Amino acid sequence: MPRSESETPPLWRNRDYNLWWGGSAVSQLGSGVSQLAYPLLILGVADSASAAGIVAACANIGYLGASIPAGVAADRVSRRVLLIVSSVVQLVLMAAVGLAVAGGHVWVPQIAVTALVQGVMSALHQAATTPALRRIVAPAQLKVAFAREQARDMGTQLAGSPLGGLLFGLARWIPFVFDAVSYLFVTLAALFIRSPLGPDRAEEKTAEPTSVRQDVGEGLRFLRRDSFLRFLLLWAALSNCTLAGLAFMFVVALRHHGASASVIGTSESIVMACGLLGALAAGRIVRRVSGFQIVVTMSWLMVAGTLGVAALVARPWPAALCFGSLVFFMTPLNVTFEARMAATVPDRIAGRVMMTTSMAAQSLKWLAPLVCGALADRFSPTAPILGLAAVFALLAVAIHLTPALRRFDDAPHTGDDTGLAAPDAAPEPATPETAGRDAEPAR
Known part of the structure; x- marks a missing residue:
């Protein structure tokens, strides 16, 4: 029988959660280091924003293409095994890149293929992460756990960017090589967690086995029930694509104006610092501001912030503050979204629903580096940034014209016309929810 909230020990006494949080923190730090190093490496070797965009797009395409299969796997195969295998493969890949760079044999197609495989492994890892976390943390503590993971990821990215520039x-x-070693820590964390991570399919042993297609359809039917959620997925796809373009062009534009690797890393750390502040303030914000107000405010701040980046890109620190303001207001939205979904999706379909949602939200993200890189090479880095501002403006207008968003703050409907079980726990009322891993705004 589940314990009441008053009987649940605080998270700082939860051995498995702290083990996972620590291992993931080291891994995220390594990822923050290599994410800055990737475009700097390609720009240094190929001297082409388009080449850097291709590598970034490959990682996104790998993640996107593997999302639904990874979700099915997370509901069929041991999640612990998925976490370990995906981490070990990425360890090997990053070590291979480090050896190639050290030997002076950097080949852009090789780096692109590596990024593609990494994207696939990231999808497998992410598919198992949120369902596994629900096994470690009590339902009443999900929002707290997600907010802490959001702060963890922002904090590691904050440290990772300047560290990446320095290294x-x-x-x-x-x-x-630093990133390769970091994957060892999250591998050990997954290995030594005591709680069973699932999936549990004992109740289905007497039922007729289902195909992968049937499993995917079951997850899609769950998502299809909510008209607002359907709109949100479309809006998130366009928003994430545009934000990915801005993040990519932020590095390219700073480099174009002569910023050094350390300056770029510090600028990105300013952006991540704003995100960390947003994560720390998320609890108060989502309790005091309605979800609809957060969505509207964030949408128009994206327009203002992007125009600010375009105008101030020759001055790294003010440009970073403009970009950081967007991330600050995005973080509370991410926290609310993810906790709501984790609380309402049944465990047996959690992998499929979470990854289908993630795939829809990131379905266009791979396109941004390609288009922005080509426009930057053809015109200047400022041109694609202004184009991104125009897209953000159109999205902001769409928010005001869409009636479904007026129901943003309504309690989520947990009834199931598809025959799915009711959610394991009802979400706490109020606020928008994080659809980005508890730890991260769209990447």
Whole structure:
């Protein structure tokens, strides 16, 4: 019988959660280091924003293409095994990149293929993460756990960007070896967690086995029930695509104006610092501001912030503050979204629903680096940034014209016309929810 909230020990006494949180923190730090090093490496070797965009797009395409199969796997195969295998493969990949860079044999197609495989492994890892976390944390503590993971990821990215710039300045191969070692920690964390991570399919042993297609359809039917959720997925796809373009062009534009690797890393750390502040303030914000107001405010701040980046890109610190303001207001939205979904989706279909949602939200994200890189090469880095501001403006207008968003703050409907079980726990009322891993705004 589930314990009441008053009987549940605080998270700081939860051994499995702290083990997972710590291992993931080290891994996220490594990812923050290599994410900055990747575009700097390609820009240094190929001197082409388009080439850097291709590598970034490959990682996104790999993640996107593997999302639904990964979700099915997370509901069929041991989640612990998925977490370990995906981490070990990425460890090997990053070590190989580090060796290639150290040996002076950097080949852009090789880096692109590596990024593609990494995207696939990231999808497998993410598919198992949220359902596994629900096994470690009590339902009443999900929002607290997600907010802490959001703060963790922002904090590691905050430290990862300047560290990545520093390590890249010392030697180009160091950031990639650093990232490879970091995957060892999250692998050990997954290995030593005591709680069973699922999935539990004992109740289905007497039922007729289902095909992968049937499993995917079951998850899609769950999502299809909510008209607002359907609109939100479309809006998130366009928003994430545009935001990915802005993040990519932020690095390219700073480099174009002569910023060093350490300056770029520090600028990105300013953006992440704003995100960390947003994560720390998320609890108060979502309790005091309605979800609809957060969505509207964030949408128009994206327009203002993007125009600010375009105008101030020759001055790294003010440009970083403009970009950071967007991330600050996005973080409370992410926290609310993810906790709501985790609380309402049954465990047996959690992998499929979470990854289908993630795939829809990121379905266009791979396109941004390609288009922005080509426009930057053809015109200037400022041109694609202004184009991104126009897209954000159209999205902001759409928010006001869409009646479904007026129901943003309504309690989620948990009835099931598809025959699915009711959610394991009802979400706490109020506020928008994080559809980005508890830890991260769209990447």
